[in-house]
Amino acid sequence: MSVPVLEVQDLTVEYVSDERAVRGADRVSFAIHSGEIFGLAGESGCGKSTIANSIMRLLKDPARITHGKILFEGQDVLGMDEAELRAWRWNNVAMVFQSAMNSLNPVTRIGEQFVDVIRTHRGGTRAAAVQRAEELLTMVRIDPARLRAYPHQLSGGQRQRIVIAMACALNPRLLILDEPTTALDVVVQQEILEQIRELQSELGFAILFITHDMSLMLELSDRIGIMYGGRIVELAPAPSLRHGSKHPYTQALLGAFPPLHGPKVKLTGLAEGTRFTNIKDLRQVGEGHWVAPTQAPVLTQGELP
Amino acid sequence: MSFLLRRLGFYLLAFWASITLNFLLPRLMPGDPVTRMLSRSQQRLEPQQVEALRTLMGVDGGPIIPEYFGYLSRVLTGDFGMSISRFPTPVSEVIASQLPWTLLLGLTSLIFAVILGNLLGILAAWRRGGFLDSVAPPLLVFIGSFPYFWLAMGALYIFGINMGVAPMRHAFSVGLVPGFNLEFILDVAAHLVLPALTIVLVSLGGWMLGMRNTMIATNSEDYILMAEAKGLRPHRIMLNYAARNAMLPSVTSMGMSIGFIVGGALLTEVVFAYPGVGYQLLGAVQGLDYPLMQGMFLTITAAVLIANFLVDLVYVRLDPRVRKG
Amino acid sequence: MTQNATDPQTLAASQPAEESGSARARVSATRLLRTLLRNGKAVAGLSILLAFIILALLAPALFPGDPSRITSAGASAPSMEHWLGTTSKGQDVLGLTLWGARSSLFVGFAAGILSTIVGVLVGLSGAYFGRGLDEVLSLVTNVFLLVPGLPLLVILAAFMPPGLGTVIVVLMITGWAGSARVMRSQAMSIRGKDYVAAALVSGERPLRIMVREMLPNMASVVMTTLLGCIIGSIGAQAGLEFLGLGDVNTISWGTNLFWATSDGSLMLGQWWIFVPSGLAIALVAFALALCNYAVDEITNPRLRRPKHATKSTAATTVVRKEEK
Numbered sequence: 001m002s003v004p005v006l007e008v009q010d011l012t013v014e015y016v017s018d019e020r021a022v023r024g025a026d027r028v029s030f031a032i033h034s035g036e037i038f039g040l041a042g043e044s045g046c047g048k049s050t051i052a053n054s055i056m057r058l059l060k061d062p063a064r065i066t067h068g069k070i071l072f073e074g075q076d077v078l079g080m081d082e083a084e085l086r087a088w089r090w091n092n093v094a095m096v097f098q099s100a101m102n103s104l105n106p107v108t109r110i111g112e113q114f115v116d117v118i119r120t121h122r123g124g125t126r127a128a129a130v131q132r133a134e135e136l137l138t139m140v141r142i143d144p145a146r147l148r149a150y151p152h153q154l155s156g157g158q159r160q161r162i163v164i165a166m167a168c169a170l171n172p173r174l175l176i177l178d179e180p181t182t183a184l185d186v187v188v189q190q191e192i193l194e195q196i197r198e199l200q201s202e203l204g205f206a207i208l209f210i211t212h213d214m215s216l217m218l219e220l221s222d223r224i225g226i227m228y229g230g231r232i233v234e235l236a237p238a239p240s241l242r243h244g245s246k247h248p249y250t251q252a253l254l255g256a257f258p259p260l261h262g263p264k265v266k267l268t269g270l271a272e273g274t275r276f277t278n279i280k281d282l283r284q285v286g287e288g289h290w291v292a293p294t295q296a297p298v299l300t301q302g303e304l305p
Numbered sequence: 306m307s308f309l310l311r312r313l314g315f316y317l318l319a320f321w322a323s324i325t326l327n328f329l330l331p332r333l334m335p336g337d338p339v340t341r342m343l344s345r346s347q348q349r350l351e352p353q354q355v356e357a358l359r360t361l362m363g364v365d366g367g368p369i370i371p372e373y374f375g376y377l378s379r380v381l382t383g384d385f386g387m388s389i390s391r392f393p394t395p396v397s398e399v400i401a402s403q404l405p406w407t408l409l410l411g412l413t414s415l416i417f418a419v420i421l422g423n424l425l426g427i428l429a430a431w432r433r434g435g436f437l438d439s440v441a442p443p444l445l446v447f448i449g450s451f452p453y454f455w456l457a458m459g460a461l462y463i464f465g466i467n468m469g470v471a472p473m474r475h476a477f478s479v480g481l482v483p484g485f486n487l488e489f490i491l492d493v494a495a496h497l498v499l500p501a502l503t504i505v506l507v508s509l510g511g512w513m514l515g516m517r518n519t520m521i522a523t524n525s526e527d528y529i530l531m532a533e534a535k536g537l538r539p540h541r542i543m544l545n546y547a548a549r550n551a552m553l554p555s556v557t558s559m560g561m562s563i564g565f566i567v568g569g570a571l572l573t574e575v576v577f578a579y580p581g582v583g584y585q586l587l588g589a590v591q592g593l594d595y596p597l598m599q600g601m602f603l604t605i606t607a608a609v610l611i612a613n614f615l616v617d618l619v620y621v622r623l624d625p626r627v628r629k630g
Numbered sequence: 631m632t633q634n635a636t637d638p639q640t641l642a643a644s645q646p647a648e649e650s651g652s653a654r655a656r657v658s659a660t661r662l663l664r665t666l667l668r669n670g671k672a673v674a675g676l677s678i679l680l681a682f683i684i685l686a687l688l689a690p691a692l693f694p695g696d697p698s699r700i701t702s703a704g705a706s707a708p709s710m711e712h713w714l715g716t717t718s719k720g721q722d723v724l725g726l727t728l729w730g731a732r733s734s735l736f737v738g739f740a741a742g743i744l745s746t747i748v749g750v751l752v753g754l755s756g757a758y759f760g761r762g763l764d765e766v767l768s769l770v771t772n773v774f775l776l777v778p779g780l781p782l783l784v785i786l787a788a789f790m791p792p793g794l795g796t797v798i799v800v801l802m803i804t805g806w807a808g809s810a811r812v813m814r815s816q817a818m819s820i821r822g823k824d825y826v827a828a829a830l831v832s833g834e835r836p837l838r839i840m841v842r843e844m845l846p847n848m849a850s851v852v853m854t855t856l857l858g859c860i861i862g863s864i865g866a867q868a869g870l871e872f873l874g875l876g877d878v879n880t881i882s883w884g885t886n887l888f889w890a891t892s893d894g895s896l897m898l899g900q901w902w903i904f905v906p907s908g909l910a911i912a913l914v915a916f917a918l919a920l921c922n923y924a925v926d927e928i929t930n931p932r933l934r935r936p937k938h939a940t941k942s943t944a945a946t947t948v949v950r951k952e953e954k
Contacts, residue, residue, distance in 0.1 A: 057945040089536035103531035117535045150625040435939040450915035455908030568780030602781040
């Protein structure tokens with residue numbers, strides 16, 4: 001197999017305070033291949049966003065990467081200095097944040113924020129950058145005249161499209177989408193996902209898609225990693241996860257969301273008080289399907305009303 | 306637009322309230338204010354001066370409503386009555402000759418304090434725990450604890466009396482004819498340095514800490530993180546993204562602090578015998594020149610309100626969100 | 631959320647462990663006090679303040695009799711006999727300074743406390759009752775905030791009968807608006823909390839809700855506002871008296887400075903006459919400001935200075951323990 005776009009090996013992130021260190025991510029490993037959509041799912045606080053932000057080295061004090069490797073097309077991201085990192089960011093990996101609603105600078109025009117990033121990385125004239133921005137807006141079906149607008153003059157869905165367009169500005173090899181649709185209503189959510197799929201087939205970037213919403217995840221992703229307590233508990237291609245998930249936590253997550261299409265199903269979840277501790281390393285159980293072994297009776301099944 | 310209209314209405318209301326307070330104050334005090342004043346006054350007043358006071362204070366009686374409207378119309382046409390201490394010069398004339406100096410001192414100090422304080426705040430927040438962030442805040446808070454006029458006294462003592470490097474009093478050298486020429490301008494600037502410096506020093510800490518704290522809050526906004534992810538250069542993020550947003554509360558509080566700066570300027574003028582409104586204020590207090598005090602109050606209030614409106618105009622330029630409704 | 635809040639049963643069921651506002655506040659108030667005593671700034675500030683209060687209380691014992699009586703020839707520099715020298719009238723400067731602390735601290739604290747009380751009343755009732763009352767109160771507050779303080783002080787003090795009471799009242803009139811604004815915005819956010827809604831539906835009277843549920847949870851803001859008001863009052867009092875608008879017969883730091891200027895000691899180079907009172911004002915204000923920043927730091931941890939200098943845009947630190 002060719003070199004993956006992104007390879008994360010044994011990544012450990014700790015939040016260090018005076019008294020103790022908390023592990024936000026614990027020996028996490030996965031790889032994303034060219035053009036692939038890789039999903040990372042799990043409840044809030046499981047470490048999904050920590051992973052996303054540490055790939056771009058955006059985590060602030062007191063967060064520290066204490067172990068592991070992040071390789072982008074074989075290049076060591078953790079070894080880059082500030083200048084290399086700046087040149088690498090957005091050029092190769094772009095990111096759409098959890099609250100893309102607030103990720104636009106409220107006091108400057110949209111166009112200015114496009115020009116900003118294009119000229120920083122590519123140089124060129126202002127006019128050329130504006131032209132590129134117009135193309136990008138057309139691509140996400142927003143009137144290029146909106147470049148003169150300020151963020152507050154746009155709807156949530158429009159702002160999200162603009163952030164996505166901005167992420168595509170430099171043709172990155174990888175796009176990180178951190179809960180890109182959480183703040184939007186269901187109809188707009190679907191439009192945005194459609195948009196992302198379209199752009200992906202057009203531009204061919206790989207995607208790291210992060211959400212807690214399993215229905216969205218199954219719909220969009222090729223392969224999925226399930227996170228719990230900072231660890232990956234199951235890693236599998238979407239179809240085998242949908243039909244043959246092995247880890248009880250995955251099963252619970254799958255049971256907690258209604259499918260987007262098809263008949264109604266009864267929802268099940270994780271029973272009250274169920275916790276997983278001391279999660280073991282993954283073991284292969286099928287074609288590309290890995291799971292962390294669990295001791296039998298941690299889960300009490302089917303007790304939810 | 307509607308934002309500016311609303312603000313304008315508010316300023317008019319505030320000005321009306323000040324006029325009304327001015328009108329009511331002598332009338333609400335128990336007894337006959339003029340007689341009381343005369344008993345407190347050391348010097349003998351001319352009968353005409355007493356008469357001027359009586360009309361101003363409304364001792365002569367008459368229904369209060371028409372009197373109020375008469376007062377309103379007189380104030381709005383700039384007629385504040387006669388000055389007692391410089392009888393029979395009209396109050397408006399006395400103030401008109403001094404207001405420019407107060408505005409010069411106040412505005413110069415304000416502009417320097419705002420620019421310098423905000424810059425220091427931006428830099429301190431940008432490098433948390435660095436040298437500037439550790440040393441400047443406690444030092445400036447300490448300096449800011451001194452009364453304006455006391456720091457002015459200290460500065461005058463050290464630089465004027467002991468070292469003799471600064472002019473001791475007034476806004477320009479004796480014998481110099483005011484005019485628009487380099488010599489006069491330089492002389493005015495030299496006289497401005499020390500008074501302005503004391504005001505800037507006292508108010509600097511507030512600006513710096515205010516800006517530092519909003520910068521710190523702004524730094525955790527998502528658009529800052531996104532700007533970093535975009536691979537922009539740090540100074541660009543600092544100025545165009547962080548400071549540009551953190552500036553907004555700073556501009557808002559600028560309006561509020563104009564009043565404080567003016568207060569500081571008035572007291573500083575007393576120390577430096579700077580020929581502005583504040584210096585005259587001391588004379589007015591000692592000469593029991595009530596019409597002059599009232600006139601000053603209204604003029605300074607009007608100046609502060611106008612300054613606030615100018616700040617609003619700037620704010621509208623800076624924050625696109627208030628431009629429409 | 632709002633539906634939940636108006637339904638007492640849902641409330642009781644959904645938050646069995648939720649304590650009432652006053653209970654939560656009591657815990658947080660004692661915790662605030664304890665952390666305050668561990669904060670270096672707070673300890674330094676409180677110590678300076680305490681020292682001044684003790685000296686003010688001891689003034690009659692240390693300098694018995696009328697401090698403004700003439701004890702020596704005029705304007706002598708500091709000596710063994712008069713530690714801080716004498717004024718041009720021949721009064722002992724140290725005595726004047728210590729006696730001055732009594733009136734300055736009293737007026738500063740009294741006016742500061744009164745301003746804060748008015749501010750709390752206006753802010754709380756505006757936030758609690760909302761609508762028309764809030765609009766009117768906000769308008770009045772904003773007008774008072776905008777009108778320049780010192781000129782207003784001057785005309786108020788000029789027209790009211792002279793005396794300590796007038797000074798306090800005048801300082802209160804010009805000082806309350808700032809605290810009212812802060813109180814209102816704080817009270818507005820607390821007004822929306824669940825425990826206030828719970829108290830509302832359980833039929834408590836407005837006054838009780840304001841005083842027992844809302845006010846205790848504003849403790850730290852009330853504290854910083856109070857400190858700010860005292861600082862403001864001390865400074866404004868000094869300014870007023872410096873202009874000769876206080877009661878020139880009482881001894882305070884401001885009147886000491888007034889006499890120092892009107893006797894021309896500055897121009898004659900007699901620094902010891904004007905330095906002590908100004909320094910005292912600055913030290914008290916600085917001590918109060920220190921306490922203020924301490925409270926700020928405790929309630930808003932983001933403002934605390936990190937141990938190591940960090941640039942805001944620094945990339946995530948990589949520490950590979952195992953490899954090095």
